Amino acid sequence: MSELFSLVGSILEYGPICDHCLGRLFAKRSFGLSNEERGHALRVAHALDANLRFAPYEEGTCFVCSDLFREIDLWACRVADAIADIDHETFVIGTRVPPMMAESEEMLWSDFSLTDPEPLKSEMNREVGKAVGNITNKRGDPKNPEVTVILNIAEEAVEVQIAPVFFYGRYKKLERGIPQTHWDCRACHGAGCDACGGTGKQYPDSVEELIGRPARDLFNAEGMILHGAGREDIDALMIGTGRPFIMEVIAPRKRQVDLPALESAINSSAAGRVEVALSRWSNRREVETLKSHKAHKTYRILVDIEGHTSRDLVEKALEGLNGEVIHQRTPQRVSHRRADLIRKRTVIDIGCLGVEDGRYLIQVVGEAGLYIKELISGDNGRTTPSFSEILGNPARVMTLDVISVEGMPEHGEE
Known part of the structure; x- marks a missing residue:
């Protein structure tokens, strides 16, 4: 045990370090303690082992994190404010660590040949995530988050990424001359010119836009992407049973949309040109299946x-x-x-x-x-x-x- 305390003493001599950062260097060597508790315990045990006067950490001097972990509640409030008007049930926190912080902790790992540390960003993600959950009553879910929030430490700002929503159905194209997806103008490549009347589009409308516009409004989304099971020529009709498609809704601020109401809104808006029958909600994996499936x-x-x-x-x-x-x-x-x-x-x-x-x-x-x-x-x-x-x-x-x-x-x- 004295070997561990000797290592702790060497780290303490290296420079002022907070309990969070000290405990995190040995994060995988014990369970049931927070890094802050672990760091404080190591500091006390080292003083006892070396028969030294106990010297608690002086706030404001940590050379690794600059006392970042004193600001957990502040960061949690920033996150809660940023996602307050976004419809979601699950979230995940990520952290963009400034280079100097990352270099400081990596220097400790290397110089002392540490094998059990936890990265600073992992602790930050966890602690802020717990605090955000307490404020918002939403659930942290690293596998399927509906909202991802990145803590930009250097700029003291948060960046929000909203997971897309997908819905599956079949569309009929009832008017010739409509492409399946948006085409940029060949002359100006989307910038807007005389050839396209300033629209930036080669064709006035597309199946993607006719389905996407009312959907975008209902979801309060940034945009839409249509994924079709193949495509028909511009001058062809798509009738009969319709073509399978999945619509990807980009950055929807509203997620709780009624599927029959969505179908009705699309068919009303695109009446006589495009008609849809929506079957279910979908996901990214099914887009890959749709794209790879070779249908007759x-x-x-x-x-x-x-x-x-x-x-x-x-x-x-x-x-x-x-x-x-x-x-x-x-x-x-x-x-x-x-x-x-x-x-x-x-x-x-x-x-x-x-x-x-x-x-x-x-x-x-x-x-x-x-x-x-x-x-x-x-x-x-x-x-x-x-x-x-x-x-x-x-x-x-x-x-x-x-x-x-x-x-x-x-x-x-x-």
Whole structure:
């Protein structure tokens, strides 16, 4: 035991140190004591062991923390004030320690070869967290905090980070010409210019914005991010069963939002353009599942064919595609934003539904990633086999509707 007291004596000779910082150097060598209690006990025991006059710590002189731990209540009040108007039940505290404080305690660890210390920030996080919980009656939760508060010691300020909220549903896009997500103007890259009328946007609206605007208002949030199970072309409709999506609500100051009321607000605001059916609340993990899931999709397309043909010839050409693996080089229309690759995708099912004004209504069930327009046109030989190639006549898609996106989990499996 005298070896421990000798080490304590050497540390005390190193420079003035408070009970918190002294006890924290030996934090893992005992249980049931706070660092302050542990430090005071070591100071007393060292005096007894060395037959010295006990010298208590003089406040205001700690060379490690500058008596930071005398300000626990002050920091707790700062945190409570900062999060008072944020809807939350759980929180966590983090601390940004000034370099000089970090260097001072690390110097002690190194110079005395200490093996059982606790970092200053860990004690600060714990003690301020307990004090905040007492003030706010909220629960500390380091694994799933709804609010994270960073104590910026150097600037005597707190920084608040609000965890996002996620909700899951399906959307229908009922109007052509709307992209799935916001696009910055190609000319000004979002800054605003004459080409975009000062909006900074390539298109006036998007599915993301039409769903996101009313949701942002209800959650009193900073913004929204739409995560879709794939995306349809701008000129395509998304009808039928709708496309699965998860909306990420950024920094919501309100979390207790009624899901049916949210659905109603979105459908009212976006009436005739976008329609949603919301199923449940979601989470970050399910976003990853949504993005990685390769769902089969069903399309209904209206195809115009040049030259003379017949329904029999059309159906025969479609039979040549049924079940085939299609080799598709990145289409010319998206080559400016996607890697130039050759992708292999399967036509699961394809058939003719009828004829409308001399054009053929065709339904396709395709593997995720199958380019439907190029499956029909051939894209100047970049897609093979194609409908045009087999038929022997140039053909192109006039309208494209996505009818269903299959295979997504509907009950939040994790």
